[in-house]
Amino acid sequence: AQLGGAGGTLASAVVLSDPATARELPAAFAAQLALAAPAAPWHVERRPVTRLGDALVAVTDALGVIAADVATASRTEIGELSEGVGGGSSAMPQKRNPAASVLVRSAALRAPQLAATLHLAAAGAVDERPDGAWHAEWPALRELLRVALGAARTAAALTAGLVVDLDAVARTLALSDGLIVAERLSAELAPLIGADTVAAAIAGATTGGDLRTLLEAPLAARGLRVDLDDLLDPARYLGLAAAFNTLPALAERFRVIAWDLPGHGDAPSPAAPFTVGELADAVADLIRAHGGHALYAGVSLGGATGLELLLRHPGLVDAAAIVASGALLATPESWHERAATVRAQSTSALIIGSAQRWFAPESMAREPELSGRLLHALQDADDEGYAACCEALAAYDVSARLGEIDTPVLALWGRHDQVAPEAKARQIAEGVADGRAAVIEDAAHLPPAEQPAATAAALIAFLTPHARKAQP
Secondary structure: OOOOOOOOOOHHHHHHOOHHHHHHHHHHHHHHOOOOOOOOOOOOOOHHHHHHHHHHHHHHHHHHHHHHHHHHHOOOOOOOEEOOOOOEOOOOOOOEOOHHHHHHHHHHHHHHHHHHHHHHHHHOOOOOOOOOHHHHHHHHHHHHHHHHHHHHHHHHHHHHOOEEOHHHHHHHHHOOOOHHHHHHHHHHHHHHHOHHHHHHHHHHHHOOOOHHHHHHHHHHHOOOOOOHHHHOOHHHOOOOHHHHOHHHHHHOOOOOOOOOOOOOOOOOOOOOOOOHHHHHHHHHHHHHHOOOOEEEEEEOHHHHHHHHHHHHOOOOEEEEEEEOOOOOOOOHHHHHHHHHHHHHHOHHHHHHHHHHHHOOOOHHHHOHHHHHHHHHHHHHOOHHHHHHHHHHHHOOOOHHHHHHOOOOEEEEEEOOOOOOOHHHHHHHHHHOOOEEEEEEOOOOOOHHHHOHHHHHHHHHHHHHHHOOOOOO
8 A cells, every 4th residue: 555645755744744754654644554564655566466467367368278188088088077057059959168268268378468567567557657657557457357266256156066976987997908007006016016017018018008917917927916907907996086086175164274383394483382272262262263164173282172173262263073082191191201201302303203103004114205204204304393382281181171162063083093083083072972983994193194185084073063154
């Protein structure tokens, strides 16, 4: 926001009031409009305008990619996707045109040129009253806002009604005759029959040979029995795809707001010690800032924070899922010991122990990238932030207060969790007024990471009946 007067010096404000009041005027004006206050009034500072334009173009770029993918995959010869409504063709009644995708794609093609006009006008913003630059800038910005808003609204309707033809997807995958999993074959069979042998089989399949037959012979010659059905099935080679779908699965039904523990992720290192209750107070402030009511789900310390939230702020949360947590977690002595270890040796000293506690048997071997990413996150955590979290848990115990909670609670535990096993979940479920417990199979202390689909399904089934409209 700017309010600098004719020359950008606030001279008129000084005449009408006094220098001190004039100095405060731009900030007060900006606050009323919920805008940032400039360090000094300057009419030809156009970066806020170009930044807004660039952000709008980034949005339309992303939406344009979605639209292009839908338009391509909805062609008759592919037929994997189709828009839910509209798009009928009078000349070819068997065809459904991707009408919404066309509109979004059109917006994505127009937006960059409008943003280019903003940058051109910014470069030509001379003196205090640019002669022509402003006049070119505002029509372009208004049109860019309209284009981006229309594209976003159309894309939201497009994705909400998108239809996936699984049979068509399967037919497309089958066209490769197994070659689509060549990467997996090289990784898993090369140690058994040699990289050259695998490469030769793949090369033979590309020229018309049967990949299964080409692989069976060298495996049989070495007396090896390998489940080729599993190896050649694309559905068995998904990597971290399920992990990428956890939050989107929740976001389809809820507005998801995440928060980081002190010293974790993007959160700064704590300036002073804190309690789990104080974490709950901070979450309560976050909820109030986003509308005043919420559904809650938290894992481990996040689950403990959820129980404190229900106790300290009754009525603020309509339902809570407490995952891999408990009313009391380990002993105070063990938490103090862990805090001391981290301060002396860093979080790197916890990697081996955490790997053993966090993951179900064979999980690390099955998903090495996932486990590696989570352990790296632990290693990257701020040492003081992690130690402070340990000390907060040392002072945490709400076992005697569970009966005060009348909010519906789901206590989820991983089948192999040694930190918060079944007994912890059942203590919560049986201690609160309206509680239930459920298990996530093939998971230990991090069910949302190890079994994201099962965890998301359990959360959705529990939380959906308690959701309000526009609720985070």
